[in-house]
Amino acid sequence: MPETEPTEPFEEPHVGTRYRWEVEAAYRKLEASAGDQQSPLANGLLTAYSWALGHTTTAPVTGDVSAGAPGLGLLTAEVDAATVQLEGAAQRGIPQDHIQGVYDALAWICGQLEPRP
Numbered sequence: 001m002p003e004t005e006p007t008e009p010f011e012e013p014h015v016g017t018r019y020r021w022e023v024e025a026a027y028r029k030l031e032a033s034a035g036d037q038q039s040p041l042a043n044g045l046l047t048a049y050s051w052a053l054g055h056t057t058t059a060p061v062t063g064d065v066s067a068g069a070p071g072l073g074l075l076t077a078e079v080d081a082a083t084v085q086l087e088g089a090a091q092r093g094i095p096q097d098h099i100q101g102v103y104d105a106l107a108w109i110c111g112q113l114e115p116r117p
Contacts, residue, residue, distance in 0.1 A: 015052050016075045017111035023053055026105075026116055044101020045117055051078075052109050060102045061085060061094075072110065079106045 015023040027049040034042040047060045054069030061081040066074060082103035085094070104117035 012069065015069060016072050016106075016109035018109050020053070022116075023049060023109060026108075027053065040095040040097035041101040041104075044098040044103075045105045046101075047098075048078075048102040048105035048109075052106065060106075061099065075106055075110050079103060079110055079112065082106065 013020055027046065030042060030045055030049070034046065038046065044060070047056075050056050051058070051060050052070065052075060057065050057067065059066070059070070059074070059078050059081075061078055064074075070078070082099050085099045086096070086103060101117070104113060107113035108116050
């Protein structure tokens with residue numbers, strides 16, 4: 001089924017540099033395919049998409065709490081935090097694949113990565 005722009009209007013048409021409908025489509029597609037047995041990578045992707053869309057208030061790497069969907073500045077800061085974790089400078093006991101998923105999703109949302117993970 002092709003991904004198309006929804007007819008429902010949103011207050012903010014963008015999440016980071018992406019259209020909201022693009023991020024929602026990525027979230028829904030991954031959620032449908034991941035099922036009950038999510039890999040750490042898929043879980044990281046879903047966690048990042050959920051936070052970026054404002055479905056959750058806790059940032060996936062730093063744990064910072066914000067009200068509503070984060071803006072581009074917060075999204076980019078979380079990409080940076082994921083980069084630091086991936087480079088091994090800080091480990092909090094979170095699986096590397098989970099952090100990679102968070103990084104991939106948020107870097108794509110911020111326009112730093114193509115194609116969509």
